[in-house]
Amino acid sequence: MLHRLNAFLIARRTAVTLIAVLLVLMALGYILPQQTVTGPGPNRLGVPGPVLALSAAIGFDRMWSSAVFLGTLGACLISLTAALAHSARLAWRRSTAPIIGAGSLGSQHVSLQSEVVASHLRASGYRPVRPVDGAARFIRHPWGLWGGFVLHLGLVITTAAAIVVLATETWAIVGLAEGEVHTSGSPWSAEEPARFADPIVLSEDLRLDSVTPEYWDNNELRQVTSDITFIAPDGSEVPVTVSVNGSRVFRGVRFFQDQQFGRAFFIEIERDGEVLRERVEMNWPAEPAEPVYFDVTLDDGALLQLKHYADVSYESMTGEPELWGRWTQDGVSTESVVLPRGTPVQVGPALVELKFHRIWTNIILVRDYGIPVLFGGFFLVFIGSGLIYLTVPREAFVATEPGGGSRIWLRAARFPDMYAEEFDRLIARLRAESEGTP
Amino acid sequence: MTAQLLTIDPVLHILALVAYGAAVTFIVLDTLYARPAWGRRAGDIALLGGLALHTAGLAARWVATGHGPYITRYEVLSANAWVALVLWLLAVRFYPKARGLGIVLVPTCLLITALGVYTGPEVSLLPPTFSGIWLVMHVYFYFIAFAAALAAVSTSVLYILGRHSSAAWLSRLPDSATLDLMAYRVGGLAFVFWGIGMLTGSIWAYYAWGRFWGWDPVETWSLVTWFAFGLYLHLRRFFGWRGERAAWLLAGCFFLAAGTLFFTSLIDGSLHAVYFR
Numbered sequence: 001m002l003h004r005l006n007a008f009l010i011a012r013r014t015a016v017t018l019i020a021v022l023l024v025l026m027a028l029g030y031i032l033p034q035q036t037v038t039g040p041g042p043n044r045l046g047v048p049g050p051v052l053a054l055s056a057a058i059g060f061d062r063m064w065s066s067a068v069f070l071g072t073l074g075a076c077l078i079s080l081t082a083a084l085a086h087s088a089r090l091a092w093r094r095s096t097a098p099i100i101g102a103g104s105l106g107s108q109h110v111s112l113q114s115e116v117v118a119s120h121l122r123a124s125g126y127r128p129v130r131p132v133d134g135a136a137r138f139i140r141h142p143w144g145l146w147g148g149f150v151l152h153l154g155l156v157i158t159t160a161a162a163i164v165v166l167a168t169e170t171w172a173i174v175g176l177a178e179g180e181v182h183t184s185g186s187p188w189s190a191e192e193p194a195r196f197a198d199p200i201v202l203s204e205d206l207r208l209d210s211v212t213p214e215y216w217d218n219n220e221l222r223q224v225t226s227d228i229t230f231i232a233p234d235g236s237e238v239p240v241t242v243s244v245n246g247s248r249v250f251r252g253v254r255f256f257q258d259q260q261f262g263r264a265f266f267i268e269i270e271r272d273g274e275v276l277r278e279r280v281e282m283n284w285p286a287e288p289a290e291p292v293y294f295d296v297t298l299d300d301g302a303l304l305q306l307k308h309y310a311d312v313s314y315e316s317m318t319g320e321p322e323l324w325g326r327w328t329q330d331g332v333s334t335e336s337v338v339l340p341r342g343t344p345v346q347v348g349p350a351l352v353e354l355k356f357h358r359i360w361t362n363i364i365l366v367r368d369y370g371i372p373v374l375f376g377g378f379f380l381v382f383i384g385s386g387l388i389y390l391t392v393p394r395e396a397f398v399a400t401e402p403g404g405g406s407r408i409w410l411r412a413a414r415f416p417d418m419y420a421e422e423f424d425r426l427i428a429r430l431r432a433e434s435e436g437t438p
Numbered sequence: 439m440t441a442q443l444l445t446i447d448p449v450l451h452i453l454a455l456v457a458y459g460a461a462v463t464f465i466v467l468d469t470l471y472a473r474p475a476w477g478r479r480a481g482d483i484a485l486l487g488g489l490a491l492h493t494a495g496l497a498a499r500w501v502a503t504g505h506g507p508y509i510t511r512y513e514v515l516s517a518n519a520w521v522a523l524v525l526w527l528l529a530v531r532f533y534p535k536a537r538g539l540g541i542v543l544v545p546t547c548l549l550i551t552a553l554g555v556y557t558g559p560e561v562s563l564l565p566p567t568f569s570g571i572w573l574v575m576h577v578y579f580y581f582i583a584f585a586a587a588l589a590a591v592s593t594s595v596l597y598i599l600g601r602h603s604s605a606a607w608l609s610r611l612p613d614s615a616t617l618d619l620m621a622y623r624v625g626g627l628a629f630v631f632w633g634i635g636m637l638t639g640s641i642w643a644y645y646a647w648g649r650f651w652g653w654d655p656v657e658t659w660s661l662v663t664w665f666a667f668g669l670y671l672h673l674r675r676f677f678g679w680r681g682e683r684a685a686w687l688l689a690g691c692f693f694l695a696a697g698t699l700f701f702t703s704l705i706d707g708s709l710h711a712v713y714f715r
Contacts, residue, residue: 216563244566378637385630
């Protein structure tokens with residue numbers, strides 16, 4: 001019974017079926033829009049609404065953490081574990097006995113004693129192993145026999161870690177301007193909880209101290225760096241710096257610098273004796289002379305239309321920003337005017353003052369378990385693949401012939417035809433020595 | 439200094455193209471007509487000279503831009519051709535029969551380099567996500583994988599030609615059984631290095647974007663290409679696919695690989711869109 005189960009798990013048909021199911025699910029995960037921390041992903045193929053509703057009902061809008069996908073990965077893990085045990089047995093058997101299934105390169109008689117042949121083989125990288133039926137046995141690249149085992153071990157570890165990562169990966173985004181604090185336990189700007197893990201809750205407050213965008217001379221973005229501080233309930237502070245591709249881990253949560261950033265303008269709008277305070281968050285311009293726009297909609301439908309340049313010189317991506325404003329009501333707009341910091345300016349019927357501005361950015365929080373193990377599994381897959389393709393084991397047997405001299409057999413575990421020349425060269429060297437030719 | 443190096447770089451590339459052109463001429467004459475007698479040696483000298491100039495051009499650009507050749511079309515195409523030529527020369531050193539691939543591989547590398555030069559040597563500076571050792575490993579394993587895929591398609595083309603033509607010059611190349619086996623071996627190497635390129639890329643993606651896989655068009659087509667190479671290997675290993683149909687399939691894998699590397703990044707919205715623009 002156990003034997004039949006094992007045979008089923010390592011059968012080619014089982015492996016092909018599991019791979020086919022995985023491929024189908026992956027294709028669906030690509031076609032169906034997937035939920036992300038910032039909302040639904042792109043509907044690349046224009047999937048109709050009813051299908052989207054069905055997808056959401058069966059959890060396929062979060063394919064990678066869906067029970068079906070994780071279950072399929074689990075089935076793959078069981079099959080791979082059985083295959084790992086099989087490959088371990090196979091590698092051990094091949095290391096201790098002639099390689100089953102190796103391609104023969106033939107045998108040759110040489111008029112040299114087997115000890116001399118053995119020393120030639122050792123000089124060519126063949127290592128002596130346990131003799132077989134009176135014949136000395138040598139293997140070149142014996143570690144290549146374990147390539148399949150290492151590859152399967154890597155696949156088992158990678159699959160197991162992938163299941164853990166997908167089931168527990170939790171995301172959150174917090175958007176802050178310089179000096180603002182996200183207090184412990186308050187909601188994040190956006191959140192994508194895991195299927196089998198609690199939401200991210202920090203016991204510390206998080207303060208964004210500063211954001212520093214850097215640009216190359218040609219105005220392409222070079223780096224964004226944020227200084228953040230974790231403030232514990234007892235008031236103690238832990239400063240941390242994050243940048244794009246320079247994440248940091250704090251209390252088991254990895255903090256990433258998002259590439260989303262811009263300026264938050266804090267403005268006061270005074271009209272008919274009423275004062276309205278607005279915090280206007282605008283993205284950073286893409287070019288020095290290219291503004292970004294934002295409309296503040298007021299209660300009566302009037303618009304305070306704002307535009308913002310990265311720098312007053314219109315030549316730099318960093319520096320002192322310039323904010324312009326105009327009033328639009330009933331389709332009629334006033335002239336745009338510059339809104340200098342600290343000076344109220346008449347814009348249409350309102351007095352508008354830019355009080356101050358700060359740089360804002362998003363900090364991404366990710367908590368997952370198993371990423372180092374996953375990457376460790378990748379590493380074993382590299383090693384196993386390299387062993388299989390780059391260190392093909394060659395097996396040689398040497399026996400003393402009854403009439404004098406020796407007979408040598410050579411076999412290769414894979415690609416035997418590729419090593420025919422190697423065998424010919426070896427035989428030529430042995431014959432040259434037996435004939436006394438250097 | 440930086441400006442001077444950036445001025446020198448395209449000149450060195452053009453000189454390398456001239457040398458490669460001479461090398462291709464000698465390789466074709468040597469393969470097709472086995473003459474002149476000194477043709478093979480002259481081809482080797484021209485190729486090595488071209489490679490030296492090409493190396494100097496890439497090095498000058500690397501120093502001037504402060505990053506490896508993996509952003510613009512000029513850099514990516516040039517570096518792919520360079521890696522393919524260097525690996526082919528190393529293969530010839532250890533496996534002399536691989537020399538026969540030169541009649542397809544060297545002209546292809548010449549074309550790839552020329553296409554890169556044609557796109558223009560304008561410099562693009564690194565975006566913030568393009569940093570770290572995993573990015574470097576990701577890019578260079580793909581260069582190696584592309585070189586292996588190029589060797590595979592070269593072998594396949596020669597195999598298919600050999601099956602359909604009795605031209606005398608084909609007898610100067612490795613026999614069809616050897617070509618078939620070489621294709622299998624380099625196809626396997628392409629599969630392995632493509633896979634390693636994907637895996638190192640996923641590690642880089644995790645540190646850059648917080649996720650190791652995102653179904654970006656480049657990622658998706660890269661996975662499809664890897665499966666295609668895997669399909670080739672499995673059909674050959676377990677289902678006895680050999681000879682011409684295997685050669686056609688391997689040629690298809692190469693074109694899939696080229697499309698993935700050089701065209702999918704042009705799809706809008708791809709995270710990889712900053713390269714090869």
